[in-house]
Amino acid sequence: MKPVKTLAVVLPVLAACYNQLQHFKHPQIGGIKRAAFELQCPEEQLQLVELGDGTVGVTGCGRRAVYKHSMVGWLNNTGGEDVNAPKANP
Secondary structure (H helix, E strand, O other), rough: OOOOHHHHHHHHHHHHOOOOOHHHHOOOOOOHHHHHHHHOOOOHHEEEEEEEOEEEEEEEEEEEEEEEEEEEEEEOOOOEEEEEOOOOOO
8 A cells, every 4th residue: 555545544643542632632742731820629520522623622610611722732722710600792
């Protein structure tokens, strides 16, 4: 099998195995430590949801935020909000 064909087969399989949530949880390059710090919540209490388009939703300790993967790592895309705060009526 030619190297190019091998890559065409292997890369999608690797990408499927290593999703956004796994990348976010990675101790050195992920955003889990940043989320725990910003949301003032231990890592083990954070709940993660893959939102697509390089974003991960994080909820924990009554707060939530959306993190987006960028060239410099995972960045908070919302600032973090209190889940129990009343919603503003438009």
